[in-house]
Amino acid sequence: MTPVELSHWPAPFTTSPVNATVQVPGSKSLTNRFLILASLADGQSRLRAPLISRDSALMVEALRTLGAEVTEVAGDGAFGPDLLVTPLDLSVGGDSAIDCGLAGTVMRFVPPLAALRQGRTSFDGDPHARQRPMRTVISALRGLGVDVEDDGDGLLPFTLTGTGSVTGGRLVVDASASSQFVSALLLVGARFTHGLHLEHVGPPVPSLDHIAMTVDVLRGVGVVVDDSVPNQWRVSPGRIRAFDLRIEQDLSNAGPFLAAALVTAGTVRIPNWPEGTSQVGDQWRQILTLLGADVSLAQGTLTVTGGETIRGANLADTSELAPTVAALCALADSPSTLTGIAHLRGHETDRLKALATEINRLGGDVTETADGLTITPAPLHGGVFRTYEDHRMATAGAILGLAIPGVEVENIGTTAKTMPQFPELWADLAATGKPVDSGSGL
Secondary structure: OOHHHOOEEEOOOOOOOOEEEOOOOEOHHHHHHHHHHHHOOOOOEEEEOOOOOHHHHHHHHHHHHHOOEEEEEOOOOOOOOEEEEEOOOOOOOOOEEEEOOOOHHHHHHHHHHHOOOEEEEEEEOOOHHHHOOOHHHHHHHHHOOOEEEOOOOOOOOEEEEEEOOOOOEEEEEOOOOOOHHHHHHHHHHOOOOOOEEEEEOOOOOOOHHHHHHHHHHHHHOOOOEEOOOOOEEEEOOOOOOOOEEEOOEOHHHHHHHHHHHHHHOOEEEEOOOOOOOOOHHHHHHHHHHHOOOEEEEEOOEEEEEOOOOOOOOEEEOOHHHHHHHHHHHHOOOOOEEEEOOHHHHHOOOOHHHHHHHHHHHOOOEEEEEOOEEEEEOOOOOOEEEOOOOOHHHHHHHHHHHHHOOOEEEEOHHHHHHOOOOHHHHHHHHHHOOOOOOOOOOO
């Protein structure tokens, strides 16, 4: 049995500054958005250096099930092959079943795509997936005239029946539970007969940066999108242009490695950091600076050097970056408050409850608030850090283990959701700080 397979993974621990250059796999958010677009494009598309992980594999298999052809071809990416995508033939119908796993992009993005085909398509996923909010997608499909069968609870499993086209037009939704509800509809709106005029009504939509990413990729493939009115998006009907492009590395997944610089007062470099990007992970440059790091971007390489301590901070809307931020704040020299992240309760697990529970299990002082966490530094000790099948919980545990001896991360293999190579990359990083008896065996 390899260390990656162990139920409790001894997190590498070091007492010396790390000094590493790290390259991470491609962006999950971009990979799965471009896979959806490629399946509806006007010709064959190529994704260069895409993410190869469980989430992307689930998306690929979903598209193949619906009739797209997705082929792996040799490329120059460090983490796997390129993907060639021949789009769906929407004139060919049939019944199908989609396994969503625990991938929000699959369970939210694929149903509107499946609605464009003729036939019944059923959706289900992992046990935790059956707890993730889906009501907005189901209601939106019904609002578009698509027949959907479910248990009335707004959750997986459900089955939709497509007729070969979707009229589109104006649609009002409440997307306050997830920005993915908006992105799911925008990605296919150009193939609706009358396009899409989507309006959100309700509490604020979280993670607006992810919707901005969706709009950006749509415009990049020739789709006309008007987002000039707040909480409204108009997608004009038309073709989706085939493409050949390189997927940016996942800047959110770069976060734990950058965090290691702060934890150890060391230096971590990430090459090929984009000068301009729609990824929310670009916020690391501001967040880590507020936490006391020296951050610079020069000649495409982001360099982060930690100081003598990690500063506490008040941070809003950290979104998917919050687990890494919370781990850093638990190691800070003063209290921190994270706000604007109530929607994390509906992610792979209830991340706010999970973070508070697991950091406190190690001796921390974390309290849930209505929309976030308050974190007061406290002496931490070793112990088991549970992950709840959530990849970002696993990486948060690894960060704490870098500073605290005796931390064991439950099911580190869950990182395969978006970064299968994490345990090996993390061990290599920790080794540059001359780890002290990590016991990882890596």
